[in-house]
Amino acid sequence: MNMQVPQNSRTSGATHTADATTVEESLAIQEEQAKYDDKFATETAMANTLLTPRFYTTDFDELDAINVDGIRAEWDELIAQMEADPNKGHFKKNEDWDHVDWENMEPQLKKEFIDFLISSCTAEFSGCVLYKEMKRRGNNKDITQLFQLMARDEARHAGFINDALREAGLRVNLGFLTQSKKYTYFRPKFIYYATYLSEKIGYARYITIFRHLQEHPEHRFHPIFKWFEEWCNDEFSHGEAFALLMKTDPKLTSGRNVLWIKFFLTAVYATMYVRDHQRPAFHKALGVDPDWYAHEVFTKTSELTKQIFPITLDIEHPRWQPTLERLQRANVQIAYGKKQGGLGGKIKEWLGSAKAASCFVSLYAIPANKHKVPKITRLVPAY
Amino acid sequence: MGLLTKEIERAPCTVEISHCFESLHAHVRFNNGAVIYPGDEVKVQGPEIMAAFGEVVSEDREAIIVRASKLEQLWTRLTGDFEVMELCEFSFSEEVTL
Numbered sequence: 515m516n517m518q519v520p521q522n523s524r525t526s527g528a529t530h531t532a533d534a535t536t537v538e539e540s541l542a543i544q545e546e547q548a549k550y551d552d553k554f555a556t557e558t559a560m561a562n563t564l565l566t567p568r569f570y571t572t573d574f575d576e577l578d579a580i581n582v583d584g585i586r587a588e589w590d591e592l593i594a595q596m597e598a599d600p601n602k603g604h605f606k607k608n609e610d611w612d613h614v615d616w617e618n619m620e621p622q623l624k625k626e627f628i629d630f631l632i633s634s635c636t637a638e639f640s641g642c643v644l645y646k647e648m649k650r651r652g653n654n655k656d657i658t659q660l661f662q663l664m665a666r667d668e669a670r671h672a673g674f675i676n677d678a679l680r681e682a683g684l685r686v687n688l689g690f691l692t693q694s695k696k697y698t699y700f701r702p703k704f705i706y707y708a709t710y711l712s713e714k715i716g717y718a719r720y721i722t723i724f725r726h727l728q729e730h731p732e733h734r735f736h737p738i739f740k741w742f743e744e745w746c747n748d749e750f751s752h753g754e755a756f757a758l759l760m761k762t763d764p765k766l767t768s769g770r771n772v773l774w775i776k777f778f779l780t781a782v783y784a785t786m787y788v789r790d791h792q793r794p795a796f797h798k799a800l801g802v803d804p805d806w807y808a809h810e811v812f813t814k815t816s817e818l819t820k821q822i823f824p825i826t827l828d829i830e831h832p833r834w835q836p837t838l839e840r841l842q843r844a845n846v847q848i849a850y851g852k853k854q855g856g857l858g859g860k861i862k863e864w865l866g867s868a869k870a871a872s873c874f875v876s877l878y879a880i881p882a883n884k885h886k887v888p889k890i891t892r893l894v895p896a897y
Numbered sequence: 898m899g900l901l902t903k904e905i906e907r908a909p910c911t912v913e914i915s916h917c918f919e920s921l922h923a924h925v926r927f928n929n930g931a932v933i934y935p936g937d938e939v940k941v942q943g944p945e946i947m948a949a950f951g952e953v954v955s956e957d958r959e960a961i962i963v964r965a966s967k968l969e970q971l972w973t974r975l976t977g978d979f980e981v982m983e984l985c986e987f988s989f990s991e992e993v994t995l
Contacts, residue, residue: 568983571935606918625995630988635921637986642922644984650926665922672921680950688914688923689945694963699935699977705984712985719988782985789987792994849993 563632563679564687567640569697574651576702580762582656588892589656592754596663604744605674611737616682619735626796627736628682635675635686642668644705660755667748674745678738703766707778710756711819713749715782718814720746721897726802733801750895757822757891767822767887779819779827780878783812787838788845808838814897821891825882837876844869904964906931912941913955916948925960936965936973 582589616624642665649661676686700708724742727734734740760766767775790797790804797804809829816826828834844866851862908931914923925941933939941960948954965973 569939570977571933622995626989629990629992629995633990634986634988639921639923640984641986643924646922646924651932666920669915669920669922673918676916676921677918685950686916686921687947688916688921689947691912691914691923691925692941692943692945694938694940696938697933697935697973698980699974700981700984701978704978704981708981708984716986781982785982785985786987789989789991792992793989796989846993 562687563684564690565636565639566690567636567643569695570644570647570705571697571699572648572702572705574648577648577652577657578654580654580657580759582758582762585758585761585891588890589758592751592758592892593656593659593663596660596751596755601667601670601744601748605670605741607677607737610740614681614736620795620799622795623735623799624682626793627799628679628684629793630796631675631679631682631738632684635672635679638668638672638675641665641709642672664752664755667752671745671748674741675738678736703771703774706756706760706766707775708782710753710760710822711778711782711815713753713756714818715786715811715815716749717746717753717895718811718818718897719786720749721895722807722810722814723800723802725897726800730801733799735799747895750893753818754892760822761891767824772825775823776825776827776878776882779823779825780874783808783815783827783829784838784841784874784877786811788842791842792845805835818893820885820887821893822887824887825884828880828883831880833876833880837873841870841873841877844873900967903966903969906962906964908960908962909957910941910960911955911957912946913953914946914948915953916950917953918951927960928957931962933962934965934970935977936969938963938965 619627645661645665645668649658649665652658652661679686720742723739724746727739765771787804787808790808794804797807812827812829816829820826847866848863848870851859851864851866853859854862909928911926911928912923913926915921925939939960939962941958943958946954946956946958
C-alpha cells in the first residue's frame with residue numbers, strides 16, 4: 515500500500531493515485547510524481563539531513579498502573595484543554611513570515627542557527643516517537659490519550675521547523691527506520707523527571723527569547739521566533755501533564771527521590787549553560803548575553819517547578835556562577851584534547867573530564883532551597 | 898530466550914512516514930503483535946522509505962527483530978538509565994564549535 519498526497523495538483527484528469535480509474539492512469543500519475551520529486555531535488559541541490567532519533571522502551575505495566583482518580587478534576591481540565599487544541603492551525607507561515615536572506619546571513623550565525631533548527635527538529639521528532647510508543651503500548655485510557663495528544667503536538671512542531679529547514683535548502687531524511695536500531699530502557703520515573711524539566715525549561719527558554727524580541731524586534735533575524743509564544747505554550751501544557759503524573763504517586767517527589775530530582779535539576783541547568791555558551795554567534799545576533807539568559811531561564815524554571823518539586827537549586831549561591839564557568843572551560847578543554855589527538859590530547863581530555871566531574875559534584879553539593887509544594891498543582895503560562 | 902544467545906524473529910509491519918507541514922513523523926507498527934524488549938534490535942527490510950515533502954507514505958514491510966539475550970536485556974535495563982539525559986532538549990547539539 516502506498517498512499518501519497520501530492521503537494522502540487524495537476525491540471526487534468528485524476529491528480530491522485532486514489533482517484534485513478536485505470537492501472538495505466540495510476541502508473542502515469544506515479545511516474546509524473548517521481549519526475550517532479552527528482553527534478554525538485556536536483557534543482558535545489560538540497561542537502562540531506564538524516565534524522566536519527568533514539569528508540570526507547572520503559573516499564574509499560576507501571577504506566578498502566580497509574581491512577582489519576584485522585585487528581586481527576588485537574589487531569590480532566592488539562593486533557594480538555596489539550597483536546598480543544600487551541601494551537602491548531604497556528605503553526606503555518608502567514609504574512610508575518612518575513613523573507614529570510616539565507617545567502618547573506620553571516621556564515622557562523624548561519625551554522626549555529628541551522629544547528630538550532632536541526633537539533634530542535636530532532637528533539638521534537640524523538641519526543642513524538644517516544645510518546646507514540648507509550649500510547650501504543652499502554653492500556654490505560656487516561657495515559658494513552660495524554661500521550662497521543664502530546665505526540666500530535668510534537669509532530670506538528672517538527673513539521674513547522676522542517677519547513678524552515680527546507681527554506682534553508684536542507685532536506686530532512688526520514689529513512690532511518692530501515693537502519694538497524696537498538697531499543698534502550700529508561701525507568702518511568704526518570705522519563706518523568708527528565709521530560710518534565712525539559713518541557714518546563716523549554717517554555718522558559720522560548721518565552722524569554724520571545725519577550726526579549728518583543729522589546730528588541732531589530733534582533734529578530736528569523737521569523738520563526740514570532741511563533742515561539744504558542745510553541746512554548748504547548749511545552750508548558752506537556753510539562754503540566756508530567757507534573758500531574760508525578761502527583762499521582764507522592765513517593766516520586768519525596769524521600770530518596772528528592773536526590774534524583776536534585777540530580778536532574780543540576781544536570782539540566784548545567785548542560786543548558788554549557789550548550790548555550792557554545793553558540794556565541796546565535797546569542798549575539800539575538801542581542802542576548804548568555805549569562806543573563808541562563809540566570810533568567812533558571813529563575814523562571816525554578817519558580818515553575820515549585821508546583822511539584824519540594825526543592826529548587828540555589829542559583830544565587832556564591833559558588834553557582836563561577837562553577838558553571840569552570841565547567842564550561844573544562845568542556846572546551848575536553849573538545850580541544852579530542853581534536854588534538856595523541857597522548858598529549860588524551861591527557862588534556864582526561865584532565866578536562868576530571869575538572870568537569872569535580873565541577874558537577876561541586877554544583878550538586880550546594881544546599882538546595884526547600885519549600886512546601888502547593889495543594890493545587892496546575893499553573894497557567896504567565897511570563 | 899537464552900542467557901547468552903540471540904534469537905532472530907521476523908515480523909510483518911506497517912511503516913508510516915509523514916513528511917507534511919502539518920506533521921513530521923515516522924512510526925513502525927508490528928502487525929503480529931510482536932513486543933519489543935530492552936536491548937532488542939529492529940531493522941525494517943527493503944530499500945529506504947522516502948516521502949517527498951507533502952506526502953504521507955504507508956508501506957507494509959517485514960522487520961527483523963534481533964532479540965537481546967537474557968543477559969543483554971538485564972544489562973540494558975540496568976544501564977539504560979545512564980543515557981536518560983538525552984531525553985532533554987537543549988536547542989543545540991553538543992559540538993563545542995561548529
